[in-house]
Amino acid sequence: MKELFFETIDSTNSYLKDHYRDLDDMTFVSADYQSEGKGRGSRKWLSDKGANLMFSFLVKDEEVMKRYPELSLLCAFSVLEVLNSFGISDLMIKWPNDVYVKDAKICGILLEGISREKPDCIVCGIGINVNQTDFEEEFATEAVSMRMLLKENVEIGELRKKVYRKINENIEQLKRGYDFHKQIDAYDYLRGKTAYALIGNERKQVDILGIDHDCSLKVRDGDSIMNLNSSEITFHL
Secondary structure (H helix, E strand, C coil): CEEEEEEEECCHHHHHHHHHHHCCCCEEEEEEEECCCECCCCCECCCCCCCCEEEEEEECCHHHHHCHHHHHHHHHHHHHHHHHHCCCCCEEEECCCEEEECCEEEEEEEEEEEECCCEEEEEEEEEECCCCCCCCCCCCCCECCHHHHHCCCCCHHHHHHHHHHHHHHHHHHHHCCCCCHHHHHCCECCCCCEEEEEECCEEEEEEEEEECCCCCEEEEECCEEEEECHHHEECCC
């Protein structure tokens, strides 16, 4: 595991995508400030300078890349484990890529793949709200930070070490074939809720049954049960 740090960068995801050929598997890149931090779709990840933990890491191991659908959830579970060790409760994983505290988002995750003739790498970007207390209205959901919950500042350097270590440990277990589904399922935020899904180009309201073993989302549409991937469903809970 190699670590790189920048005070300011456009995007840690972009840095790894631009330099992955020269970097080792499990290289972690973090920054105090990202001028072009990325969220899902066209959204930006907005953060005060030095207030939060924002980083990306590089996956080049072929066996791990084959288990791509699990990576986002595994990253979320790893962050959840570390946050729980700080005494934060009511933590949940919102499929496919967020960590929530009750109904507020504390962590977001973005995976991007680079593929030519075969998959070259996966870049995993993670943002954790740590010491920021005011958030822009652009956030689609309510946001919360560790400081807001713990009522004290958190030392970001120490948090960074713990998160890096936990992600690395869990990915090593993934390489050995360990199945994290049972642990992840225990923190399923969406199970039992309803959402709108695009099914056959038709927008329908579905009941969410939970995260399946293949990391898709199992839903019920009337009498039909089906599995959806993240591009097929939008949430209006």
